[in-house]
Amino acid sequence: MINDPVYGFLTLPSNLLYDLVEHKFFQRLRRIRQLGMGELVYPGATHTRFHHALGALQLMCKALDLLKQKGIEITEQEYEATCVAILLHDIGHGPYSHTLENAIIPNLPHEVLSQLMMQTLNIEFEGKLDMALRIFNNQYPKVFLHQLISSQLDMDRLDYLSRDSFYTGVHEGVVSAERIINMLSVAQNQLVVEEKGIYSIEKFIIARRLMYWQVYLHKTVLASEMLLRQVLKRAKWIMENGGELFATPFMQPFIESTPSIADFEENQEYWLDRFVNLDDSDILVCLKTWQYANDEILSFLCKSLIGRKLPKIVISENKISDQDIEDAKKSIAQKYDFINNEWEYFIQIGFVENHAYNQEYEGIKILRKNGEVCDVTDVSDNYNLTALKKTVRKNYMIRF
């Protein structure tokens, strides 16, 4: 029984799950913050992927118990396998999660690494993760089990919205996870929500949308994430160009080179060993040390980040105009004489998108009282749900 300020208590439903939690792959998640740079804006948001994974597991147990109560057949083995799959769904995340996903190992998304690590665990646990892997990869006939792990209404999202609201203090994101779970059911082998739950679903989608704007895509968060990525890029560039640079022992190989999937697979022991020792602390120690690096640009970027002197960010519905970019560059060039045309470290143009509800990808299904199953946006009166299907794009210019 583990204390959890969000749900009260967390419990581990089987020995296998207990052993997985004790494993160093999973313990590593204690040292990876859930919201990365989010803590710069929301000082309470220091919670970790470790806690999130345990929370999602807790919700999964509740959901599976409930479906069983409603008469849906779920064997004990399926129960455990689904629990394993949700527990490990984020196992492949590296330091600073999404922020550095493409910066440390450019072509290796965390899903691929999660796969790799789950397979490694499966060997260590002598095949006990077989079914969990099939469910995780949507290769298991009971599709709804996969949907509990990965869909527009999965236990991952239910937990992260609850947990991130709790730790940031942004009450707009609070969702009634318990109420939503109580209204889940299965029809036509699909995870569905009973019709009376429609308002809770609407609230859930809106909460998610608001959390995107207020937390995940908050402009200070965007600016610091961009900065962190540029730091890594610069460090790699220095190494590749024969420079010398301190790095922590486990970070060193990832700065000096960039392994591909093939590298990982061929030389798994080497690379995985290093990767599973990597966490937020390596990044922090590098950042702190590089403040004093010889490379002026790297030193400047690291001092900005550690000292929290972040670049400015302009958000706009329209594309940033060429004129605005020119003006920005001029002012940058004046202030930073060491820039040497390395614009990318000082100015970034781009956009973010917020897709509150995406019907195409594992949409939320409503079970109507007459037995019909339909998409949540097709249930009448929800003008605004229809509105939430649209993707909202915002352009930004981040600049020193």
Next chain:
Amino acid sequence: MINDPVYGFLTLPSNLLYDLVEHKFFQRLRRIRQLGMGELVYPGATHTRFHHALGALQLMCKALDLLKQKGIEITEQEYEATCVAILLHDIGHGPYSHTLENAIIPNLPHEVLSQLMMQTLNIEFEGKLDMALRIFNNQYPKVFLHQLISSQLDMDRLDYLSRDSFYTGVHEGVVSAERIINMLSVAQNQLVVEEKGIYSIEKFIIARRLMYWQVYLHKTVLASEMLLRQVLKRAKWIMENGGELFATPFMQPFIESTPSIADFEENQEYWLDRFVNLDDSDILVCLKTWQYANDEILSFLCKSLIGRKLPKIVISENKISDQDIEDAKKSIAQKYDFINNEWEYFIQIGFVENHAYNQEYEGIKILRKNGEVCDVTDVSDNYNLTALKKTVRKNYMIRF
């Protein structure tokens, strides 16, 4: 306006306070967890000294506003100075706070370092911290201002009990900070509580006592803290004996040597510069790296800590008997053949004390309806408050 999941919102009452928060000395506290190893038992307890200091400041503003409303004279300058003092009260804490206080720089308690750092800041801010320093050091005539910062009922305690309960999920520690503050007053230049607040005070003392047993002195926490201290000790021993060991750049000087106060004062720029760059991430990177150290003992200790294979702990009201110690040593010697009589790394005997209420040190004063001021334990009906004055000691043996 900063979101705080505990109090809703935090605000900074003046520009000076804003500038201090922005200062790198204070920003450093973002990287020092409030409860150190507590997170191993309570996964939600990842909050930082940064957040705690802001929270204590928030309570201080409420308390000062309230005292002013009750007609107590507090000038604007005193208001700000008291706020500065509470904001900076923990500024001298190093990585893992209390746990490593004596392990990294043995004879330099954090209070001394806080002093030093506040003085450094005072120079940088051209004397604007003068009054804050006098209040902090209890050299200011209005004694109650100092008592708000440091006494048995100060804003530090009110915040850490609220915050630690919140983040651990241990509801036993919840205190009604708002209610207690509402009942504060000043009499005879002392901070006092109105008589009707007696039950809230009782609850506060008991909450604190329970938090000690359930969180601060939790046996898993004790075991891991002892382990962490032994790691540092071993690392220093290796260095002192001519061994070679990786350390992060800012950790290096503290492993290689042990500066005294005199060193700090004479060579302040050198040592303070290093110290203010040190935080939890340095310790973590060292721990992870030392798992692979040549020294078998160090490697063993680090693997135990990172892999969360903690030593056993026995708690007892009586002193641990010599027989029990002998038995433990025998079993240790059998399991770890590399021990080489270095017992201290494998077994520790000691005790912890919980002193819920200490009348001697800035006790809590009650203002009776008849105007009399007396110690809270002298107000009748509180048999149990009297009981709480006793110190409870528990002996422990921590062993692999």
Next chain:
Amino acid sequence: MINDPVYGFLTLPSNLLYDLVEHKFFQRLRRIRQLGMGELVYPGATHTRFHHALGALQLMCKALDLLKQKGIEITEQEYEATCVAILLHDIGHGPYSHTLENAIIPNLPHEVLSQLMMQTLNIEFEGKLDMALRIFNNQYPKVFLHQLISSQLDMDRLDYLSRDSFYTGVHEGVVSAERIINMLSVAQNQLVVEEKGIYSIEKFIIARRLMYWQVYLHKTVLASEMLLRQVLKRAKWIMENGGELFATPFMQPFIESTPSIADFEENQEYWLDRFVNLDDSDILVCLKTWQYANDEILSFLCKSLIGRKLPKIVISENKISDQDIEDAKKSIAQKYDFINNEWEYFIQIGFVENHAYNQEYEGIKILRKNGEVCDVTDVSDNYNLTALKKTVRKNYMIRF
């Protein structure tokens, strides 16, 4: 200082407000539940108009303090008057509030009665409510003060959504009252919200909409309210037709006759004296007693309500068809042989409307960063706010 589980503490900012709270007109609100029949569905929802009025006052103080901090000029007299107006905004509510508004005194809406009672109080308090009355009636130049009391974003709504969510346990209705108030400002003499508050406003409008469907217009609530109204109607009919019926002393005159505004004004002492003694307890005692009345229909209706054997309700997007009504009547006639063509007591056709946001009536104004003031639905990206402007109508048939 009054304990409030929703906000922590409530305080009364002046002696006048204290005296008004102590007045029997206001104390009467202790005996009128905020949600009337809502308690049949949400057993926790037993809170009263008394508590709501105090809560709205609390929010008003926060809002006024904040506007003053932002430099908006509000004199002490205006401050108190606005507080008085919000405290008394519901003073004219009778038993079961909206449910019986047209059933006890058909042509006297509670707003008219509030006016009358505030004027009566103004005489008793020797003109001290003059300015409050002007603000309440939107006759005061600083229009934003009236908007704080009555608009699409007034303190009344902020409190009732927070309070009703809290007591029903319907988390969908939780609004961040504190956050919204922090973002209020005044521009062009209008109450406005700063642009960064747009997401909180969106959340607020949606929360209100969801509370309508889940609580205020919940189908069991609708059915029991309709039933209660029919009981009153039948009782009046019996009296008017020479029947005899028990009623509590203060209810008697309202059952025997139906005073008009003119009656109230001409014979104010008589009618107001009775009205201010009337509350939920009179209705309950009548209902319980009438279970044993000679009139079969009245007895049937009261037994249904007290015994919670409520009529069925069918909700439909389309108008209820004549065929459905005919079928229902046939089945009713078969079950209740004493019906004697008095259909209205056994079947009711009607509709409810949910107008989440009504731009026409004191719409919510956003203050853009460029100083412009515009309606919240005109700020881009809020497709769904636009959607919320539409009125949603649902038809119902309630029948035994």
Next chain:
Amino acid sequence: MINDPVYGFLTLPSNLLYDLVEHKFFQRLRRIRQLGMGELVYPGATHTRFHHALGALQLMCKALDLLKQKGIEITEQEYEATCVAILLHDIGHGPYSHTLENAIIPNLPHEVLSQLMMQTLNIEFEGKLDMALRIFNNQYPKVFLHQLISSQLDMDRLDYLSRDSFYTGVHEGVVSAERIINMLSVAQNQLVVEEKGIYSIEKFIIARRLMYWQVYLHKTVLASEMLLRQVLKRAKWIMENGGELFATPFMQPFIESTPSIADFEENQEYWLDRFVNLDDSDILVCLKTWQYANDEILSFLCKSLIGRKLPKIVISENKISDQDIEDAKKSIAQKYDFINNEWEYFIQIGFVENHAYNQEYEGIKILRKNGEVCDVTDVSDNYNLTALKKTVRKNYMIRF
């Protein structure tokens, strides 16, 4: 599934329980407030016995589920019977619960009435309550089931402390019901708490003690309760002495005469029928009406209570001195010339006792790690638990 703001959701575990909740005996509890006059001090405390009984049922289900998980044998029938017993434990409470227990039907405590009503229900439900009655009356071999209903740590207390804290907003009374239940077990046929739960138990006992002083025995509550009892006494006196007085139809018989148990048993249909129609609304309507009674004393008392002009109360550790009583009487006689030596209505001397923990009556048993079972106060280090065994008495004088 019923929304509960305290626990989230409430569910009814069987059809029998559903039918009992629907029964008019139980529905009546909707109209009896849990804290009677408490609402005069804590305006949020309007919750009812109905809600409390459902809450205690919810905790009972959790406790029974947990004990079963721990391997304690509990049959399905025992499960349901224990649930029935806790649901109905307060069924015999009359209007204003404890306050009027001796004032309406002097020699009939609510426990006797609960018995009578449960037996009546048992006949109606054809013996399905047999086992519930045996458990309720401690005549069932598995003693721990009775202890879950009635002991120093029963589900009744766990719920009312949680619920009363929640609705009053007095956070001092918050108990970790979930945590305590998780630590329950059974040893030697006794309900026990695992040793690690000792701090939660300590907190529970202290919370209960604080709730007594701050809520149940709050001095304004005491004064208003005494006043209410005197009102009933006076009304009965008037009737007995041939006076005429309005009363609601169901109140009438209890004002005119005072049935004994024998009366109830002999003429059960008559008396029970009246009793089960009686609730808080009858008292309120009488109080309001009697404000205008001819009897000056009755009218004075009712106006004081409805208008919230309560008598003064003096609390003292020592007995109230004869001199103080004489002085009070003199001042009363001067103010109220109609008193006519009827002192009891104007001045009351008495005492209240707070017995936080009573080892004698179903004390709390701790299951030590060595298997031993002992009283909670015998576990070391709890000096203050020992202190809590003492009864604290406070004397009062309540006077106009």
